[in-house]
Amino acid sequence: METSIIISGYGGQGILFAGSLLCHAAVIEGKNTTWIPSYGAEMRGGAANCSVNISDDEISSPVIDKADVLFALNLPSELKFEHRIKPGGLMLLNTSLVKKIPERHDIEYLNMKLNDMAEELEKPAFANVIAVGAFVEKTKILSTESLKQALKEMTAGKKQHLLSANLKSLECGINYIKSSAKVSL
Amino acid sequence: MAKVLWKGNQAIAQAAINAGCQCYFGYPITPQSEIGEYMGDKLPLLGRTFITAESELASISMVIGAGTTGTKAMTSSSSCGIALMQEAISAMCCAEVPGVIVSVMRGGPGLGNIASAQGDYFQAVRGGGNGDYKTIVLSPATIQEAIDLMYRAFHLSLKYRNPVMLLADGILGQMMEPVEFGEYPYKDDDVSKWALSGAKERPPRNLVSLHMPDGELEKISDRIFEKYRIVAEKEMLVDKFMTDDAELIITAFGTTARIAKSAVKKARKAGMKVGLFRPVMLSPFPEKELFETAKTARMILDIELNQGQMLQDVKASVFGACPVEFLGRSGGGLLTDTQMLEKITALYNKIGVRV
Numbered sequence: 001m002e003t004s005i006i007i008s009g010y011g012g013q014g015i016l017f018a019g020s021l022l023c024h025a026a027v028i029e030g031k032n033t034t035w036i037p038s039y040g041a042e043m044r045g046g047a048a049n050c051s052v053n054i055s056d057d058e059i060s061s062p063v064i065d066k067a068d069v070l071f072a073l074n075l076p077s078e079l080k081f082e083h084r085i086k087p088g089g090l091m092l093l094n095t096s097l098v099k100k101i102p103e104r105h106d107i108e109y110l111n112m113k114l115n116d117m118a119e120e121l122e123k124p125a126f127a128n129v130i131a132v133g134a135f136v137e138k139t140k141i142l143s144t145e146s147l148k149q150a151l152k153e154m155t156a157g158k159k160q161h162l163l164s165a166n167l168k169s170l171e172c173g174i175n176y177i178k179s180s181a182k183v184s185l
Numbered sequence: 186m187a188k189v190l191w192k193g194n195q196a197i198a199q200a201a202i203n204a205g206c207q208c209y210f211g212y213p214i215t216p217q218s219e220i221g222e223y224m225g226d227k228l229p230l231l232g233r234t235f236i237t238a239e240s241e242l243a244s245i246s247m248v249i250g251a252g253t254t255g256t257k258a259m260t261s262s263s264s265c266g267i268a269l270m271q272e273a274i275s276a277m278c279c280a281e282v283p284g285v286i287v288s289v290m291r292g293g294p295g296l297g298n299i300a301s302a303q304g305d306y307f308q309a310v311r312g313g314g315n316g317d318y319k320t321i322v323l324s325p326a327t328i329q330e331a332i333d334l335m336y337r338a339f340h341l342s343l344k345y346r347n348p349v350m351l352l353a354d355g356i357l358g359q360m361m362e363p364v365e366f367g368e369y370p371y372k373d374d375d376v377s378k379w380a381l382s383g384a385k386e387r388p389p390r391n392l393v394s395l396h397m398p399d400g401e402l403e404k405i406s407d408r409i410f411e412k413y414r415i416v417a418e419k420e421m422l423v424d425k426f427m428t429d430d431a432e433l434i435i436t437a438f439g440t441t442a443r444i445a446k447s448a449v450k451k452a453r454k455a456g457m458k459v460g461l462f463r464p465v466m467l468s469p470f471p472e473k474e475l476f477e478t479a480k481t482a483r484m485i486l487d488i489e490l491n492q493g494q495m496l497q498d499v500k501a502s503v504f505g506a507c508p509v510e511f512l513g514r515s516g517g518g519l520l521t522d523t524q525m526l527e528k529i530t531a532l533y534n535k536i537g538v539r540v
Contacts, residue, residue: 020190020361027190027363035190035361039216039299060447062360062440065521 002055003141004064006081009073009094011048014128017154018071019050021132024150025142026054034062047076054141069139071131073114075100092135094127110138117172124162126169133173144174188363193328193353194219196364197287200335201259202227204369206285208234208258210247212266215299216355217289220261245270245286252282253392255376257339261287263355264305265296268313274348275314278409279394281346281379285338286320288350289358292517300517301355303439306494309352310468317406319413321349322468323422326443328362334465340371341420345412346379352467354490356440356519413469422465423474427453431460433533434478436499437488438464441520445488448525455526457533467495475502483536485509488525490518 005022009015016037026033036051051064066086072078073094085091087106096115112134114127129151136142147170155163191199198220201209209224221237228235234251238244244260251258262270267288277284290305292298309322321341325331334351342349381390396402426446428434433452437445442463452459462478464471479485484507487496493511500509512528514520 023190023361027188030187033190033361033363036356037359039355039359060450061444061522062356062362063444063519063521065523 002053002057002059003069003139004067005052005054005069005071006049006064006067006084007052007071007073008047008049008077008081009071009128011046013048013073014126015048015073016050018128018132019052021129021147021150021154022052022054022136022142024154025136025146028146028149029142031056032059034059036062049077049081069135071135072098073127073131074098078102090139092131094131096127110134112176117176118169121168121172124165125172126166129166129169130173130176133170134177135173137174137177144170188365190361191328191364192219192359192361193331194289194358195223196328197261197331197335197351197353197358198223198227199366200332201285201339202231203366204257204336204339205373206233206257206259206339208236208247208251208256209260210236210238210244210251210258211260211262212238212241212244214263214266216291216301216358217261217263217287219358220287220289241266241269242273245273245284248284248286249273249277249280249282252277252284253280253381255283255343255380255382257283257285257343259285259287259339261289263289263291264293264302264308267305267308271308271313272315274312274320275316275318276394277348278314278318278320279316279396279405280392281409282348282392283342283346284348285335285342286348286350287335288352290352290354292515298517299355301357301359301440301490301519302515302517303354303441303490304494304515305352306438306467306489306491309350310470310495310498318409319347319468321345321347321416322352322466323349324352324438324465324467325357326424326439326463326465328357328360329364330465331357332364332366336369336371339369340373341416343376344374345416347409347412352439354440417469417471420466421469421471421474423471424461424463424465425478426461426463428460428462428478428482430458431481432458432483432536433486433529434460434462434482434484435486435488435525435529436462436464436475436495438467438495441488441490444520444522445525447522448529451522451526452529452533455530457529459529459533464495470498470502472498472502475499476504476506479503479506482507484532486512486529486532488512488520490520491515
């Protein structure tokens with residue numbers, strides 16, 4: 001199975017890192033994966049996005065036309081990419097920043113106040129990693145163990161001091177889905 | 186060995202290091218600056234040479250200098266930077282100096298933009314230098330292939346004493362994918378017969394691109410073109426996907442070919458007999474291979490991110506065996522597999538299906 005994911009937001013929200021985290025975890029599980037960043041004149045506060053494919057088979061096109069999943073971490077992302085989600089797809093919407101009412105009825109919305117959730121955690125905490133944790137727990141596209149392993153690898157060396165905050169953020173996203181599943185039961 | 190996640194530009198640089206590249210000379214330009222950045226980090230630690238040159242002219246000239254000594258050397262740049270190197274590339278072909286050039290294409294003409302494009306096919310394959318010459322051009326579609334072709338580029342460059350260009354594009358340079366490096370798989374040719382290694386205890390040599398005596402240049406021209414004939418015969422690389430029974434064959438190179446492969450798979454699912462012919466070596470062009478493949482097809486669709494450049498080589502190779510159509514987009518815009526599939530479907534309906 002192949003899953004195409006677009007992650008989009010402001011530069012500085014950790015958009016590229018979130019995509020890269022999924023890719024690293026996919027590699028740990030022996031899956032094929034591709035990651036393309038938007039690159040160039042982007043800067044903190046400007047638009048940033050990346051395209052991630054995860055598949056058990058060979059990935060032909062790394063370029064995503066219609067995505068299975070969109071992470072919209074700000075309003076411009078929702079406006080730009082909402083129509084590019086496949087019917088039956090999923091949009092993870094950061095409702096801390098996006099107040100607009102979603103327009104599509106043929107996709108599933110996962111609304112999360114990511115910034116607020118990060119604020120409530122002991123600092124530092126990362127909204128992007130919370131989003132990844134929630135997404136993976138919800139879809140089971142990867143195991144949360146591989147994500148933790150990936151975070152360890154990605155923060156090895158100079159960024160070691162950021163590992164615990166990343167793991168805490170990841171757990172926060174995972175627990176959000178677990179607890180909301182209980183509520184709906 | 187387990188695969189590891191690498192960014193295209195950095196993988197290209199690491200592959201060069203594995204291939205034994207002793208010298209990197211370059212000037213930064215998007216979308217390939219990470220190659221120089223990576224080399225700047227690693228080469229000095231290995232006791233090898235890294236120089237940020239003052240310009241692209243200087244970079245390629247330094248490659249010539251290193252190449253004349255039989256040293257494995259490279260430069261990398263993008264579209265408008267490669268434009269500045271053309272005179273030197275012609276000189277390298279004439280003086281038979283090895284060297285590897287990585288070209289990571291961006292939008293053009295002019296300074297263009299920094300998006301991924303394929304408008305430098307002519308620049309790579311035809312070249313803008315003077316005289317009769319060819320650069321050997323290799324075109325990867327995945328990061329794994331970029332690594333394998335970097336190894337091959339260094340090997341071919343020394344073997345045939347000719348510049349070899351790796352023609353990639355912005356997406357390939359910027360994307361990440363799991364890869365395996367493996368070991369440099371080639372046994373390189375002995376350079377001691379021609380390299381300028383100091384004339385102690387042997388007669389002096391020179392490697393020049395000026396040949397004034399009557400008839401001398403003609404001999405050289407014949408000799409280097411004999412090399413290109415041998416390269417075409419012995420070193421040719423093509424990738425064919427589902428072409429055997431295909432009614433419609435797509436020709437494409439690089440990242441576009443990869444997206445086209447996805448379109449071919451979708452077309453097959455829809456019951457259309459479509460295949461993909463991807464030249465991996467773009468120069469010399471796989472004329473024979475394409476002609477043989479085209480003979481059994483009803484139509485060729487050439488897809489490129491430009492206004493139709495490889496199209497000319499495709500048409501010349503197909504030589505009327507079947508009609509050749511074109512789908513292109515330039516200026517940095519991408520073609521998605523959906524757009525390709527639309528064109529494929531329209532053409533497929535036009536040719537009808539053989540009973």
